[in-house]
Amino acid sequence: MSFIQFENVERRYIIGDNVIKAVNDISFSIEEGTFNVVLGQSGAGKTTVLNMLGGMDLPTKGTIFVGDEVVSKLDEKGLTTYRRDKIGFVFQFYNLVPNLTALENVQLAKEICKNPLDPKEMLERVGLAERMSNFPSQMSGGEQQRVSIARALAKNPQILLCDEPTGALDSETGRKVLKLIRDVARNMGKTVIVVTHNAPIAQMADMVIHMRDGQIHEISQNEHPQDVEEIVW
């Protein structure tokens, strides 16, 4: 059995009189330690997949397995624990706490998990050794995103979920951030899932899940994922 497994997962939203199937009967599996991209236009359902995988939303049908856990069966408390112990999040808009310094933002994650990694070391890894005592407002977007990555990794999660991590960055910075995610994850053996609408990013993934209208359009394996430097967008 794969590390992550979606089986016939469906997520419906009822808005007024309309039933919207954001995700409609999808199944896929992801192996541990791989770098994966969920690709699709806005409205394709990719963020819903990420939310369910991240324990922020539950499917209306189907089953989600992560490791030995059935995530789709967890209650609210169970979901919180799941997020706390297994998931690292990298947000499109970084979501750093403005009143905490870079280091403190990373320590934030450390406080709540079982086997945290050293926050200073994490910041050094993302190249921010010099900026630890800076507040988010004193940092550029790229730097803020790197703090966010350090924060996600410091929790020592099994899965790193990135929602459009380069969405708010210019392409050069975006490339650097992606490279960082990829290198660090590879070194630490983390499973990474990046959600994006940016097709070229798919070239660096081990596996790409193409989504369209709430369904899986295509799943493709990359035998030879490209280095980030070679990708142009």
Next chain:
Amino acid sequence: MVKGALFKKSIKDMKKSFPQFLSIFIMATVAISIATGLDSIWETIDIQSNQLYQDTNLSDLWITVTNPSETKMWQVQNISGVEKAEKQFIVNSVAQIDGYPTLKVYAMPNKNTMDVPYVNYGKKLSKGGAILDQDFADANHLTVGDKLKIEVNNKKIEFTIEALAFNSGHIFAIKDNSSLLPNPSEYGFIVVDEDRITSAYGGVKMYNQIALRLNSGVDINTIQNQVDDIFGKKLVGISTKTDNRSMKMVTGKIQQFKILAKVFPMMFFLVTTLITFSTMIRLVEEQRNQIGVLKALGYSKGSIVWHYTSYGIYVGLLGALAGFFIGPNMIGKVLISKLRFLLTLPSYDLKLNIPNFLFNSILIILCTGGVSCYSCLKLQGEMPAVLLRDKPPKRGNHIFLERFPKIWSSMKFRSKLIVRNTIKNKFRLIMSILGVMGCTGLIIGAFTLFDMVSGISKTTYEKIYTYEQKVMLEDRTSDQDIKNLNLDGIIEDVEEGMIQITADDGTRRMVGVSVFSKNSPLICLQDEDGNRVALPENGIAMTRKLAQLMNIKVGDTINLKRSDDSYIGVKVEKLVYMATGQGIYMTNSYWEKIGEDFKPTALLVKWNHIDKNFLNSDYVKSYVNKTSQKSDFEGNLNTVKSAAFMLITFGGILAFVVLYNMGILNFFERVRDLATLEVLGFRQEEIRPLVLMENFFSTGIGILFGIPVGGVITNILAKGFGDDMDLIGHITIDKVLLAAVITIVFSTIVNFTVIKKIKTIDMLQALKSVE
């Protein structure tokens, strides 16, 4: 059309931030309610009592003198500035009904026009009938047509009650200094024709008072001096409205409520302003983009500023209107109905002070509109393009505490976050502290107020007076008579009366004087700390409040006017504390030493065996049990109870509104952070303290600050009770603790609503862009 769209926008905005605007509205309503309500009370007392003064044609000056001759009357009438002079006869009588209550008899010539009763029910006075005190009649179940026998000068005379009436001198109707509050079943007045009363005096017409009507603008002092000259030694006293116990009480009450109506709303005005400020600052910040759009569309600076200013004006205006209806009805009517026990007026119809209401309304609208205007002026300098762009993230700052790395690094990150947040939002912190402070202060004030007033009955009837019964003696009962009776119990004779005293600086005052033995077993005078004070042998004791009012210190000499009209200087040796009824005390031996006769007017008794025969004998005018004096007083604590209850209610509203607002503000400002934390896997109970700690913190500090505020409020309340009352409010630990507990309960309720709010956080919004 343009205005219409913006108006719709303001209505929608207010709906969106409903709790905040509701808070402003409530605060404004409370501020105006208190101001208008309290104003309506003194306005009502003022108008209704003046109406009664007018209806009874109240005179300006009273000369106490026995049977003035026609020549003297003519002389008085010819003093320049005197418009009219009329002779009157006023004497106490005993009504021959259950309990033998006292009736003050006003016997006057038929042609008299001044100081006439205001007839409420019945007809005008005829030769044989009587006009009776309306309240007295009600309390004793008497009515027009009933016959009533009274005893004057030991003669019983029967009258038919022809009318029921009110009288200017009986608005605050207490018999003497020993009663603290009016009791209409025990004391009232009766107006009869002078001819009917002569039978009690062997057919001789009696007069003991001249009432004067003065021309307006006359100097009362020069009149007094001329009256002094005319009567010389025969003059017993001159009094004006300010000396009259009832009228003094009325003006005192008016003054008291005037002060309260100015002081109390202030805090609420301030809080309304601050809450409006915090709400509008947030609203304007949230609508940064919209302001940019409006500007880009070509709206002028003025119309945008007016748009946001109007939010404050609408809410302030609504609050003022609501306060106009709520204040008089909820505060005015309630308190006036309680004041009925204190003041007897023909009508309690509530009168509103419209000029003050308008002033207060304009003030509140200036407050709410002003800060709304200020809060949006800040953004007006920016270009539309700048406003349309996202706001840069809020700056984090290092705080002072971080300079002490030892403390700082030992703190958990959550504590750090709380401390930084709190310190960064000093405004919110100060607001919350202010709110809690006001709440605790008001509650402490309420408890102390209640304590102070109920303390009066405790000190007076439990500590100072230890007798069981007070027996008023007939004038002819002598000291020797009492001794001969061999009454079984502890008996003490006292002489009580009024005396004129003059301080060094010339201030004159008629005050109560009590004379009794040095080692009085049944009157235990005490100082303000409750220590027993023995009567001095060579000098007098004076009540503390009287000394303060007349600026007299221990060791000063004051002049007493003796019964032969000569003056004698006596030394004030001791100050004593009396909650109510300010005056002087001395021993019978000193009284005789300064040339007076000791002639007991009352007996204080602690019976071994109650002597019913004695009580019903001819020696006795009337008697009263201390327990009934005490319970009468305590039964009348209602006014104070409702006032205290109102204070606590206002305190509660203050705390609720402020803490809720600040809690919600704190929550809204940080909702994105909190959602992020939730995504990171923080549990509810780990997130809660981040928002709630600040509330706890400000509650704690606010309670501490509230203690001195409670002291100030207590002081204002105590001063408001007028010259006759000397109230001491002690802020005790138990009151503070109770106030703290109540405040904490309020704060906890608010916290629960904020917790509910935290549960509604939508994690997914954390993933969205900054709005």
